[in-house]
Amino acid sequence: xxxxxxxxxxxxxxxxxxxxxxxxxxxxxxxxxxxxxxxxxxxxxxxxxxxxxxxxxxxxxxxxxxxxxxxxxxxxxxxxxxxxxxxxxxxxxxxxxxxxxxxxxxxxxxxxxxxxxxxxxxxxxxxxxxxxxxxxxxxxxxxxxxxxxxxxxxxxxxxxxxxxxxxxxxxxxxxxxxxxxxxxxxxxxxxxxxxxxxxxxxxxxxxxxxxxxxxxxxxxxxxxxxxxxxxxxxxxxxxxxxxxxxxxxxxxxxxxxxxxxxxxxxxxxxxxxxxxxxxxxxxxxxxxxxxxxxxxxxxxxxxxxxxxxxxxxxxxxxxxxxxxxxxxxxxxxxxxxxxxxxxxxxxxxxxxxxxxxxxxxxxxxxxxxxxxxxxxxxxxxxxxxxxxxxxxxxxxxxxxxxxxxxxxxxxxxxxxxxxxxxxxxxxxxxxxxxxxxxxxxxxxxxxxxxxxxxxxxxxx
Ligand code: AMP
Numbered sequence: 002x003x004x005x006x007x008x009x010x011x012x013x014x015x016x017x018x019x020x021x022x023x024x025x026x027x028x029x030x031x032x033x034x035x036x037x038x039x040x041x042x043x044x045x046x047x048x049x050x051x052x053x054x055x056x057x058x059x060x061x062x063x064x065x066x067x068x069x070x071x072x073x074x075x076x077x078x079x080x081x082x083x084x085x086x087x088x089x090x091x092x093x094x095x096x097x098x099x100x101x102x103x104x105x106x107x108x109x110x111x112x113x114x115x116x117x118x119x120x121x122x123x124x125x126x127x128x129x130x131x132x133x134x135x136x137x138x139x140x141x142x143x144x145x146x147x148x149x150x151x152x153x154x155x156x157x158x159x160x161x162x163x164x165x166x167x168x169x170x171x172x173x174x175x176x177x178x179x180x181x182x183x184x185x186x187x188x189x190x191x192x193x194x195x196x197x198x199x200x201x202x203x204x205x206x207x208x209x210x211x212x213x214x215x216x217x218x219x220x221x222x223x224x225x226x227x228x229x230x231x232x233x234x235x236x237x238x239x240x241x242x243x244x245x246x247x248x249x250x251x252x253x254x255x256x257x258x259x260x261x262x263x264x265x266x267x268x269x270x271x272x273x274x275x276x277x278x279x280x281x282x283x284x285x286x287x288x289x290x291x292x293x294x295x296x297x298x299x300x301x302x303x304x305x306x307x308x309x310x311x312x313x314x315x316x317x318x319x320x321x322x323x324x325x326x327x328x329x330x331x332x333x334x335x336x337x338x339x340x341x342x343x344x345x346x347x348x349x350x351x352x353x354x355x356x357x358x359x360x361x362x363x364x365x366x367x368x369x370x371x372x373x374x375x376x377x378x379x380x381x382x383x384x385x386x387x388x389x390x391x392x393x394x395x396x397x398x399x400x401x402x403x404x405x406x407x408x409x410x411x412x413x414x415x416x417x418x419x420x421x422x423x424x425x426x427x428x429x430x431x432x433x434x435x436x437x438x439x440x441x442x443x444x445x446x447x448x449x450x451x452x453x454x455x456x457x458x459x460x461x
Pocket of ligand 1: 029030031032033039040041043044223224225226227228256257258259260265266267
């Protein structure tokens with residue numbers, strides 16, 4: 002049984018979806034005004050593994066993400082760069098999706114753009130006005146937080162505490178904490194509405210989108226820790242008020258920050274590394290491994306040193322699978338007297354791995370059980386105590402773990418053969434270029450192969 006830490010109840014709870022084995026999972030997507038950084042990647046890799054694991058356990062998961070493609074930040078960046086805001090948003094949305102594909106984040110079933118759900122957003126705002134939870138002013142439509150006594154239940158604050166420190170710069174609002182559902186605008190991207198031209202507030206796009214695809218109640222809502230307040234709090238207020246049904250979400254899950262020197266990596270602090278820049282230096286699986294080496298709720302302090310450690314950890318796994326491939330082609334015995342002990346070791350590791358994953362997706366613990374296992378198997382390989390049949394099982398087991406966590410631990414033979422063939426083609430072409438004294442191109446091939454740790458020695 003899987004246990005999930007629920008931010009709402011501040012407890013680990015047994016995971017039980019609302020409808021049989023169907024899981025409706027929504028994670029807040031990015032605001033697309035710039036390249037995504039590795040802090041974003043941390044959150045999305047974590048939820049990628051959560052979705053993978055739920056699927057592995059037999060759940061049928063529908064994973065939905067919104068794309069915030071209209072927002073103050075987008076409009077500001079567009080005016081700074083002289084671009085059209087929606088074009089700018091499309092450009093960075095495409096880059097975001099490309100980054101996610103490179104990182105192996107491939108379980109999102111649907112990306113839903115805010116601007117393509119304006120009718121749903123307007124309908125939800127109308128419901129909130131009709132039910133007395135929202136009101137119109139000259140600047141927009143606002144949610145009246147005093148009408149929702151549960152406001153603060155997710156972040157464990159109460160309205161009075163919240164309001165002590167708040168000032169109300171917009172005197173037309175009833176309470177300082179009332180937030181915009183619709184912003185009246187005619188000089189920025191806008192859509193027609195019963196309240197005149199304007200655009201949606203940030204919080205309403207998520208609940209309009211989730212209501213459209215999931216209905217008013219669903220299983221998991223995720224995002225980074227920074228979104229608990231006010232964003233997710235506002236979502237609860239909107240959806241539970243509009244539908245009259247509680248709870249909107251069964252399990253609220255939040256990822257810890259990726260920090261730099263103790264501070265959250267963010268665009269506004271300027272301490273960020275884009276996903277693209279990182280991937281110039283390290284392969285995507287190293288970053289994935291780095292992310293999974295910490296529990297998804299804990300902070301990660303980004304450092305080159307830990308990234309290097311991840312790289313060596315990963316290499317140990319690849320090294321083992323390569324060794325296994327070689328041994329399977331050698332003349333070691335099919336079976337031997339250590340098989341039973343090794344079978345038990347696989348069973349024990351499997352149990353530890355799944356116990357850790359079942360316990361709120363504890364990937365660092367799960368990985369450490371794999372490393373204990375690798376240590377023992379390597380020792381027995383060195384002592385020539387392994388048989389072909391056990392090595393086949395080990396390979397299968399490691400492959401299975403890799404699939405769950407999103408790694409190709411076992412490079413299958415045909416992939417390896419194709420890579421070898423490609424290197425041969427490149428070296429042949431390079432030889433021909435050298436014969437024609439096209440040294441610039443031939444040097445480029447050599448230098449790019451060297452980047453992949455493939456060294457070519459010229460004979461003359
Ligand atoms: P944004 O585009 O800023 O709304 O962020 C998209 C998602 O990335 C949200 O779930 C954020 O909580 C998450 N996020 C942003 N920065 C970080 C960070 N430094 N560490 C972890 N998650 C982050």
